[in-house]
Amino acid sequence: MVGAAEEAQLNRLESQVDNGGGGAWEYLCLVRKLKARRSEKVLKHGLSILNDPKARSRLGGEEWTLYEQVAIAAMDCQRLDVAKDCIATLSKKFTGSLRVGRLEAMLLEAKGAWADAEKAYARLLEDNPLDQAMHKRKVAMAKAQGNISAAVDFLNKYLEIFMADQDAWRELAEIYVSLQMYKQAAFCYEELILSQPTVPLYHLAYAEVLYTMGGLENLQAAKKYYASTINLTGGKNTRALYGVCLCSVAINQLTKGRNKEEESSELQSLAAEALLKDYKHRAPEKLPLLSTMLKNMKLIS
Amino acid sequence: MGVECRYEVAQAAYIKLVLHALKHRTSPVGGLLVGRLPEDNASTVQIADAIPLTHSQIGLLPSLELALIQVEEHFGAEGLSVVGYYHANERYDDAELGNAAKKIGDHIFRYFPRAALLLLDNKGLEELVKGKGRDLVVQLYTRDSSKSWHQAGSDGRSQLTIKEPSANVLLLDYISSEKWQNIVDFDDHLDDISKDWLNPNLFK
Numbered sequence: 159m160v161g162a163a164e165e166a167q168l169n170r171l172e173s174q175v176d177n178g179g180g181g182a183w184e185y186l187c188l189v190r191k192l193k194a195r196r197s198e199k200v201l202k203h204g205l206s207i208l209n210d211p212k213a214r215s216r217l218g219g220e221e222w223t224l225y226e227q228v229a230i231a232a233m234d235c236q237r238l239d240v241a242k243d244c245i246a247t248l249s250k251k252f253t254g255s256l257r258v259g260r261l262e263a264m265l266l267e268a269k270g271a272w273a274d275a276e277k278a279y280a281r282l283l284e285d286n287p288l289d290q291a292m293h294k295r296k297v298a299m300a301k302a303q304g305n306i307s308a309a310v311d312f313l314n315k316y317l318e319i320f321m322a323d324q325d326a327w328r329e330l331a332e333i334y335v336s337l338q339m340y341k342q343a344a345f346c347y348e349e350l351i352l353s354q355p356t357v358p359l360y361h362l363a364y365a366e367v368l369y370t371m372g373g374l375e376n377l378q379a380a381k382k383y384y385a386s387t388i389n390l391t392g393g394k395n396t397r398a399l400y401g402v403c404l405c406s407v408a409i410n411q412l413t414k415g416r417n418k419e420e421e422s423s424e425l426q427s428l429a430a431e432a433l434l435k436d437y438k439h440r441a442p443e444k445l446p447l448l449s450t451m452l453k454n455m456k457l458i459s
Numbered sequence: 460m461g462v463e464c465r466y467e468v469a470q471a472a473y474i475k476l477v478l479h480a481l482k483h484r485t486s487p488v489g490g491l492l493v494g495r496l497p498e499d500n501a502s503t504v505q506i507a508d509a510i511p512l513t514h515s516q517i518g519l520l521p522s523l524e525l526a527l528i529q530v531e532e533h534f535g536a537e538g539l540s541v542v543g544y545y546h547a548n549e550r551y552d553d554a555e556l557g558n559a560a561k562k563i564g565d566h567i568f569r570y571f572p573r574a575a576l577l578l579l580d581n582k583g584l585e586e587l588v589k590g591k592g593r594d595l596v597v598q599l600y601t602r603d604s605s606k607s608w609h610q611a612g613s614d615g616r617s618q619l620t621i622k623e624p625s626a627n628v629l630l631l632d633y634i635s636s637e638k639w640q641n642i643v644d645f646d647d648h649l650d651d652i653s654k655d656w657l658n659p660n661l662f663k
Contacts, residue, residue, distance in 0.1 A: 162650065195485060304550060335518045336487075338558060370520040397521070397649050404521055441652040451528050 160192050168194060175203055182207055183217070190227060197234035204228035205240065222248060229261055233268040241265055256286055260295070267299055275299060290320055297329070309333060324350060331363065340371045358390035358398075365401055374412050381405035385425060393432055402429040407455045430457040464601055465503040466575050466611075468492075470623040471662065472509035474630050475642065477596060478661075480547035480579050482639040483514035489560065490644065491526060492543035493534045496573060504573050507539055510656060511644035517546075517559045526645045526656075533657070541567055543575035545597070551581050556600055561608055568602055576600040576608060577619075587627060588634060595621055 160168070171185040182203040189196055204224055207213045214221055229244035245261050252258050263278035276299065279292050286292070293316045300309035313330045320326065331346035347364035354360060365383035368376040384401035391398065406426035430452045437445045452458045472492060480488050490513075494506040510530050513522060530541060544567055546560040556578050568574040577597045586592030599611035599619040611619060623629075633639075641661055643654045 302550065304553060332516065335516050336559065338518050338562070340518075366516070366519045366521050370518070372520075396652055400525055400649070401521055404524060437652060441655070443655070444652070447529055447532055450532055454528075 160194055164192055168192060168196075172196070172199055175199075186224065186227060190223075195234070197231040200227060200231035201235050201237060201240070204231060208244075222251060226257070226261065230264070233264060236268070238265065238268055241268065256282060256289065260289075260292060263292075264295065267295070267302070272299060272303060288319075290316075290323065293320075294326070301333075306333065306337065310337075321349075322353065324354065331367075335367065340367050343367050344371070356390060358387045358395065361387040361390065362395065362398055362401075365398070369401065369405060369408075372408075374409065377405050377409050377412070381409065381425075388429070396433070396436070399429045399433050399436075402426050403433070403452065403455060403457055406457065426457050430455075434458070464573060464618070466506060466599060466601075466619045467503050468506040468577075468595075468597075468619060468621050469494075469508065470621065470626040470629065472506050473595065473597070473621060473626055474633060475509040475511065475658065475661070476545045476547075476577065477579065477584065477630055478633060478639040478642050479509075479511040479514075479644060480584075481634065482642050485549070486514050487517050487547060487549040487557075487559075488512075488514045488644070489517050489544060489546045489563070491530055491541050492545055492575060492577065493530060493539045494542040495539050496542075504542055504575065506542060506575065508534075509545060511642060511658070513644060513646045515646060518562075522645055522649060523563065525649075540571065542571050542573070543567060543577065545577040545579070547579035548581065551585075554578075554580070554582070554598075556608060556610075564600070564602065564608060565606075574602065575619075576602075587631065593627065595619065595627070 168185075168188055171181055171188060174180070175182045175185050176199070186200060186204055186207075188194075189200055204227060207217070208221075208224060208228060217224060225244045225248050229241045229248070232238070232240035232244065242265065245258065245265060248255075248258050248261065259278070259282050263275050263282065266275035266278055276296075279295055283289065283292055293312070297309050297312045297316065300306070300312055310330070310333055313326060313333070317323065317326055317330065327346045327350050331343045331350075334340070334343035334346065344364065344367050347360055347367060350357070350360040351364060361383045365380045365387065368380035368383065381402060384398045384405060387395055387398035388402070393399070403426055406423075433448060434445070434452070437448050449458070472494075476490060479490060482488075488511070490509050490511040492506050493508045493510065494504060496504050510526065512526055527541060534540065544560065544563045546556070548555070548557065556576060560576060560578070564574055564576045577599060580596045580598050583592055583594060583596040587596055597619070600608040601611060602608050638661070641658075643656055643658055645656045647654045648656045
């Protein structure tokens with residue numbers, strides 16, 4: 159996942175390279191580091207380095223990493239000819255390598271030759287049963303073929319072995335949300351929060367799922383997690399601020415007429431004020447819209 | 460339920476939804492359709508504009524609810540309201556209207572019984588870009604009292620037309636100039652509120 163600051167940096171580099179300002183290698187390294195999916199740009203700029211013998215030799219040993227990065231980007235853009243060439247070059251240099259074998263199997267995937275790809279991965283996994291990337295390719299293949307239940311199955315089995323893989327938990331949560339299996343998605347986010355309690359994204363995602371599930375208990379919990387997100391992000395996260403407002407309104411609707419429990423009524427008005435302040439500063443043309451909405455929600459007067 | 464249901468979509472709405480899908484090719488996208496049912500022509504719903512909503516978690520409520528509130532508030536002043544939802548699937552060969560989209564459609568149906576669901580026709584779009592297709596690259600779904608969404612055209616009752624006949628030509632032009640880069644959805648706005656989900660300068 160890419161945070162706002164990192165995304166801004168990536169975009170800056172990208173437009174710099176696009177406009178001929180150099181820094182292609184820096185850009186490609188950053189894309190790799192952030193695991194961002196910018197295949198068209200990677201293909202374009204990666205190829206320009208690889209096709210220039212001087213630039214290529216300047217990379218030294220990193221040249222092979224670039225071949226791999228470009229091969230994958232090429233597959234994503236369906237430029238299978240380019241991918242084949244890159245993989246061939248890598249195969250000559252690193253014969254019998256597992257990593258190259260994985261790329262060859264990915265190429266089969268890109269061609270849509272699912273059965274062949276599955277066989278290739280099965281073979282590679284026999285010798286390397288703990289290769290995480292290959293296990294995840296199986297999930298990706300199931301997803302690509304539209305077999306979501308198989309993807310969920312594989313992913314669950316994977317997580318039984320590699321239970322510390324955050325990316326996998328997130329992927330599973332997102333798949334569950336797309337299937338409207340919110341309880342299961344909530345469970346995944348609970349795992350993530352347990353292992354990484356200071357990552358605001360997990361608190362936020364959990365709150366959104368709880369809100370979607372609805373019901374008084376879930377809404378109260380959602381409000382707590384929106385609040386912890388606000389805490390962890392220094393009050394700067396717009397979704398969390400809005401979330402607190404939405405939760406209060408929804409909770410009020412459910413507890414109308416019942417004895418209200420000790421509710422910190424300050425939280426939602428503070429959130430409303432924070433939103434108003436931020437919009438006034440950065441999105442003034444939307445301020446009237448926001449004010450009307452908050453007034454209707456009875457969060458401001 | 461023998462009433463004919465016609466829908467006329469404006470070029471701006473049509474192009475926006477395709478551009479939105481093209482900006483986020485590796486994920487599903489969705490957005491709201493705003494329009495009106497004119498009094499003098501109560502058989503045709505006019506879809507005047509499209510508001511791009513999200514390119515990530517389609518099934519989650521908070522941003523959908525926020526968008527509905529703000530969109531209704533903004534467009535109410537112009538006599539328009541939410542009349543439908545558009546969706547584009549993540550995978551190229553997925554031509555089915557998924558449950559998440561149907562649920563949003565159901566929600567809108569409660570307030571506007573002539574609600575429309577537009578699903579992007581991925582293959583149709585590819586044909587269009589290759590220069591082989593000429594039809595609109597969206598598929599209309601409508602709902603009757605039976606609670607299920609029917610594809611239009613299969614029963615001849617619902618029909619989607621576009622006001623401006625040269626819409627596809629303009630669309631192709633925007634695609635080749637990569638106009639989709641400039642489109643902003645509600646998700647983007649929540650990440651950075653200085654981005655405007657109304658996309659006021661998109662077609663300038």
